[in-house]
Amino acid sequence: MGPGRRKSTAKMSMGHLEMDIMPIAWRNGAVTVKQVFEELYPARKLAYTTIMTVMKRLAHKGLLEVDDQTVPYVYRAVVDSQELTTAVVDEVVDRLLGGSSATLVLHYLKHGKMSQEERSMITLALEEQVKTD
Amino acid sequence: MGPGRRKSTAKMSMGHLEMDIMPIAWRNGAVTVKQVFEELYPARKLAYTTIMTVMKRLAHKGLLEVDDQTVPYVYRAVVDSQELTTAVVDEVVDRLLGGSSATLVLHYLKHGKMSQEERSMITLALEEQVKTD
């Protein structure tokens, strides 16, 4: 597997702007640089070319794929939000906590925003775990 | 709050080597550069001065504090592992998931290594949450 083009998302590091762009791709399914630029502009007054540079890098990393058959090019996310987030967080948890994630889970149960529905799913998952022991 | 010296750990980004050093400080309570160097050397063949540079940066960031009254200097962690990890992960969760942490929690319940005891604590925390509603 050559550099810049990876099969999946094992161990990933991302910059801030890169992280800000991915959710826009997820929400919209397919985006142009212009679309991302416009969504991002109110919060971060960045140049159009800045967005373009970063989106190209995300494509190079294998996180976005680009259809250059049409102009303007259309970008799509290759990995979904769960896959990418856990890949990035795994890196942190592995290094800082030696892979033990319980503290983190507790933190988010206590301080994270979570709907009733989401909590039910978590309870369920927890019961599954206990059974499997 | 001037640059390089922050009160706490709201929103933190860290490099890989920086993340590898912090747990060594946590485990040992107080460490010298030499100690960290020796713990790290088998896995990462890095120069002594590399470790020194990074530990100094960590002190500058406010994650370690240094006692330079004695030689060799003694470094101590200023933030604990939970505080730092959640600060780093919060950054990622906020940007990639808009702050919604349920997916992440589910991921770790399913794939994270976790003791029986830890799972009990999680179950308890979950029940607390339900009550508070």
Place this chain on the structure above:
DNA sequence: GCCATAATACTACACACTTAGGACTATGCA
């Protein structure tokens, strides 16, 4: 007090990410 040794300070280069300006190109309309 002086020297060997161990530790720290200073400096520097490489790479990744952020940022963006200017050059180049393609598309549609006159």
Place this chain on the structure above:
DNA sequence: TGCATAGTCCTAAGTGTGTAGTATTATGGC
């Protein structure tokens, strides 16, 4: 078909992190 415009490509500077070499300083034994 040629020009205006929108879009992409190329290039580059600034910052943070990883990496480490060389210079300087401090400590302990003689």
